Amino acid sequence: MTDRLLQLANTPWSAPLVRLLGLPQPRPLPRKTAAYTRQELAGRRVLLSALDDTASSDLHTWLQSRGAELNSADGLDLVLLDLRSLGHPAQLGELRARLQAAVPRLSPGARVLVLAPAQASHAQAAAAAAAVEGVVRSLAKEIGRRGATANLLQVPAELDASALAPLVDFLGTARSAYVSGQVLRLQAAPPVTLTFPALQGHTALVTGAAGGIGAATARRLAADGAHVICVDMQAADVPLQRVANEINGQALALDITAPDAPARLVAAAQARGGLDVLVHNAGITRDRTLGRMSASEWDSVLAVNLQSILAIDAALDAAHALRPGVREVCLASISGIAGNAGQTNYAASKAGLIGYVRARATQLQTSGGTINAVAPGFIETAMTQKMPLMVREAGRRLNALKQGGQPEDVAEAIAFLARPDAVAVNGQVLRVCGQSLLGA
Ligand code: NAD
Numbered sequence: 001m002t003d004r005l006l007q008l009a010n011t012p013w014s015a016p017l018v019r020l021l022g023l024p025q026p027r028p029l030p031r032k033t034a035a036y037t038r039q040e041l042a043g044r045r046v047l048l049s050a051l052d053d054t055a056s057s058d059l060h061t062w063l064q065s066r067g068a069e070l071n072s073a074d075g076l077d078l079v080l081l082d083l084r085s086l087g088h089p090a091q092l093g094e095l096r097a098r099l100q101a102a103v104p105r106l107s108p109g110a111r112v113l114v115l116a117p118a119q120a121s122h123a124q125a126a127a128a129a130a131a132v133e134g135v136v137r138s139l140a141k142e143i144g145r146r147g148a149t150a151n152l153l154q155v156p157a158e159l160d161a162s163a164l165a166p167l168v169d170f171l172g173t174a175r176s177a178y179v180s181g182q183v184l185r186l187q188a189a190p191p192v193t194l195t196f197p198a199l200q201g202h203t204a205l206v207t208g209a210a211g212g213i214g215a216a217t218a219r220r221l222a223a224d225g226a227h228v229i230c231v232d233m234q235a236a237d238v239p240l241q242r243v244a245n246e247i248n249g250q251a252l253a254l255d256i257t258a259p260d261a262p263a264r265l266v267a268a269a270q271a272r273g274g275l276d277v278l279v280h281n282a283g284i285t286r287d288r289t290l291g292r293m294s295a296s297e298w299d300s301v302l303a304v305n306l307q308s309i310l311a312i313d314a315a316l317d318a319a320h321a322l323r324p325g326v327r328e329v330c331l332a333s334i335s336g337i338a339g340n341a342g343q344t345n346y347a348a349s350k351a352g353l354i355g356y357v358r359a360r361a362t363q364l365q366t367s368g369g370t371i372n373a374v375a376p377g378f379i380e381t382a383m384t385q386k387m388p389l390m391v392r393e394a395g396r397r398l399n400a401l402k403q404g405g406q407p408e409d410v411a412e413a414i415a416f417l418a419r420p421d422a423v424a425v426n427g428q429v430l431r432v433c434g435q436s437l438l439g440a
Pocket of ligand 1: 207283
């Protein structure tokens with residue numbers, strides 16, 4: 001879908017008019033969507049700033065090994081602020097000073113990534129750590145107009161710096177174009193060594209893969225070397241086959257709510273020796289205010305978006321068709337976090353999924369697996385194209401980046417969570433919403 005305002009605000013003849021009318025001025029977002037490589041930070045000008053330099057020496061060595069340029073005197077593409085030793089609100093002045101020095105040097109589309117402690121040993125440390133959340137979320141809103149982002153990682157003391165690799169590869173680069181103002185709480189986990197291509201020899205299953213976010217995800221996982229089983233409705237068989245052929249994957253036409261769907265998916269998984277990546281992406285909307293919503297509008301949304309996922313997982317678990325170390329991702333929505341008028345059914349299904357993800361995380365952790373929710377905001381797909389014009393325009397602009405995201409932005413977040421070494425991220429909700437004002 002074309003975003004006319006994005007075009008007009010960045011064309012020399014129309015940009016002054018957009019400014020004069022006081023309209024939002026979205027900036028084109030630099031994006032990176034190819035397969036992961038060993039040198040993800042090559043050519044990126046990185047400032048590593050730490051409260052405790054000795055504690056961050058591990059990060060320094062690691063950043064260099066990924067190709068980062070660590071001594072740039074001018075522009076900055078990534079500011080990595082290591083506050084893992086933060087213990088008292090009195091240290092927050094130092095945070096202000098460091099950010100104030102770095103922010104004027106940020107390049108368009110730059111990243112600020114802050115590391116803070118995940119545990120606090122006393123109330124003052126907890127206050128300091130929580131204060132950092134306020135700083136990051138606010139800074140993200142300030143720098144969003146430049147297409148830049150800020151995000152926060154809460155890091156357990158015992159986590160090895162190498163476990164941060166997938167997080168910096170994603171949140172520190174143009175791969176996270178539409179992720180801003182987010183906080184991820186990491187879990188302690190043994191380091192996993194990644195070989196490239198990141199998903200070589202892995203089998204992934206993506207539901208709703210015929211179009212939109214699902215097709216972008218299937219393509220992205222295949223780019224990292226995965227064999228992808230692409231699932232969608234029989235009615236979408238033509239585009240489904242096209243996506244599967246394009247990526248040398250396999251098409252499986254079925255309705256995920258059909259009684260035999262779990263058994264057919266188990267059979268497809270077992271034929272490949274089990275699944276390494278499972279993406280529950282298929283979803284529908286049937287919007288109406290609660291008073292006027294029919295039982296079938298309610299039931300169909302709950303059936304596709306929530307109940308089918310629970311039934312499929314139960315069947316895969318019972319058949320041991322998920323490999324140890326599985327990476328499972330469920331597509332939630334910011335409507336499931338903030339609620340949305342006319343979407344009680346949809347919000348129930350997506351909020352329910354978030355609850356499910358949090359609970360199932362503990363179960364998968366025991367075999368090195370993870371499950372996370374990705375909550376997109378306004379993404380330019382067939383689903384949002386159906387919205388009334390004014391609602392659509394509001395959805396696009398009510399975020400720090402003043403534009404909608406692309407299916408590739410969500411696919412990139414899923415590819416990050418699917419990495420075998422992304423083991424520290426479990427039971428989290430990652431919003432891909434440009435720091436939407438909804439439920440912020
Ligand atoms: P889309 O409508 O473009 O694609 C959804 C796909 O799911 C379609 O190909 C459809 O045929 C398939 N599908 C629907 N019901 C199915 C069923 N019963 N069995 C098998 N396949 C089925 O949607 P999208 O925008 O790409 O959204 C993908 C996911 O992201 C959904 O879960 C959606 O709720 C979520 N999401 C999207 C947005 C957005 O802005 N587009 C925002 C928040 C969340």
